Amino acid sequence: MEALFEMIRRGDRPALARAISLVEDGAPGSRELVQAAYRTPGNSRIVGITGAPGVGKSSLVDGIVNELRSMGRSVAVIAVDPSSPFTGGAILGDRVRMKHRTTDPHVFFRSLASRGHLGGLTRATGDVLTLVGVAGFDDVLVETVGAGQSEVDVMKYANTVLVVLSPGLGDAVQTLKAGIFEIGDVFVVNKADLAGADRTRAELEMMLDMRPPGGWRPPVLKTVATTGEGLPELAGAIEAHYEYLKSSGGLKARVRNRFLASLEEYLKREMVDEVLRAASASGELERCLAALEAGKDDPASAASRLASQYRAASSCSALVPSERS
Ligand SMILES: Nc1nc2c(ncn2[C@@H]2O[C@H](COP(=O)(O)OP(=O)(O)OP(=O)(O)O)[C@@H](O)[C@H]2O)c(=O)[nH]1
Ligand SMILES: [Mg+2]
Structure with a gap:
């Protein structure tokens, strides 16, 4: 385990992948690995991406990875699927679109699924994020599918939460119901090439107007993940939110929250x-x-x-x- 940990620290991706499997399975020695990881804090920026099935989260992740790579940043992507205890993530595998990324040594991709142990996934995600941090990635993107509490719980680990919607599905209201509206730092209306994007955007702005003023006002951005439209602006918004967190002391609170959530x-x-x-x-x-x-x-x-x-x-x-x- 010590040797494995050292390899992770040096950024060895196969070692990181192996360690994540051990943690997922709760294998012997995985606890020591996680213990060591928490004592070697990394400082990756953690960005959560959530939203209803099919809104284009994975396509956006792909686009954000491109943007971050062009800024010279290394990126790990963790796709969490709380909704597939029966498939062991097989469906997630299909959903995941990271076509041309596998050869880039500065990009790491991994999906996590419940594998039957319900409730354990959220715990494992916190630990996996910590392990990924040890490997020294500049950014970690966490995508989660499914709706409800587990999604909100996973997002507690993020520094910045992107809430993704697509037009014309009455999504703005749905999102509010799931309690996900409250955790959004940046709202993304993806599939802006389809009709109704401006309306969804206006609905969101109206909902944001009802929040008490002060602090960070979440921007509402339009994107077309499939063409890359709006992606530079999205990368800019992520950056702006992180800067805001750093200057307002909010970052410390987020990190603390993350530990509280794990605890x-x-x-x-x-x-x-x-x-x-x-x-x-x-x-x-x-x-x-x-x-x-x-x-x-x-x-x-x-x-x-x-x-x-x-x-x-x-x-x-x-x-x-x-x-x-
Ligand atoms: N027209 C259009 N289609 C898009 C856009 N972004 C994604 N799609 C398509 O929408 C479908 C779903 O995209 P995904 O990226 O898999 O969506 P997702 O939210 O990750 O889906 P799940 O992980 O299954 O919840 C795919 O067929 C994409 O090609 C977009 O901006 N415009
Ligand atoms: Mg997806």
């Missing part, structure tokens, strides 16, 4: 495992399940009962040392 993911697992273990040992889990099967309980009530029993038990055991002293 939260791990704590959730720790606590859930622990409560379940205790409930299983006391036989309470069995009783809960039996009551649920018999139609005499509901999961929310059962969960709050298990949690309060756990709290009661742990406060008792916490009292033991002080009683002794």
Whole structure:
């Protein structure tokens, strides 16, 4: 693992790819690798790209990679697919379009899928981003598909979040519903070659007008990812937002948020495992399940009962040392 870590630090891409697989699988030694990574902080800029399926996120990523490469920056792309626990990312593989990029040594591409362990993907993503940072990429682009909480959770790891829409799908309203509107730092109306782009843009501007004034006003940009139209402006907006973060102290807050988000993911697992273990040992889990099967309980009530029993038990055991002293 030490040798592997050193190779990653030197920017060895096959080593990075291997390490990511180990982390994804929770393989023996992967924890040490991740521990070392967090202690060797990189300073990659992390840009999240999110939006409804098919709006053109991957095409945009491709275009942004081109722009960043022309600025001499190295780029890693992590495509996260929380919606494919059954395909193991096979569909994502089809979605991913990075045709001519594979030969460029300054571009790294990797997709992450749930592989059945639901909930674990968000944890793994935080760790993978840290590993990629160790490899010293200037930029890391994180694309996520699917809608809902997992998407928002993954975006907590980003410094700058691009929310992508396409015209004519009533998307502006949909996006607002999913809670994704709130996290957008830059809005992109892609497929601006299609009818309705200006209307979508106006809708977004109107929604932004309703936000309390002050701070960063997210720009709304039009792009045509397939032709590259608007891509230089988009790269400029990413840069401008990052500069804003640096000068306003917001960057520190984002990084802190990222650690908080990771911590939260791990704590959730720790606590859930622990409560379940205790409930299983006391036989309470069995009783809960039996009551649920018999139609005499509901999961929310059962969960709050298990949690309060756990709290009661742990406060008792916490009292033991002080009683002794
Ligand atoms: N007309 C037009 N088509 C576009 C544009 N950008 C992307 N497309 C097409 O839209 C389709 C979906 O593009 P993707 O880049 O795969 O979209 P995505 O958001 O990554 O899709 P998922 O990852 O499946 O959610 C492809 O057929 C693209 O060629 C654009 O600006 N204009
Ligand atoms: Mg895609």
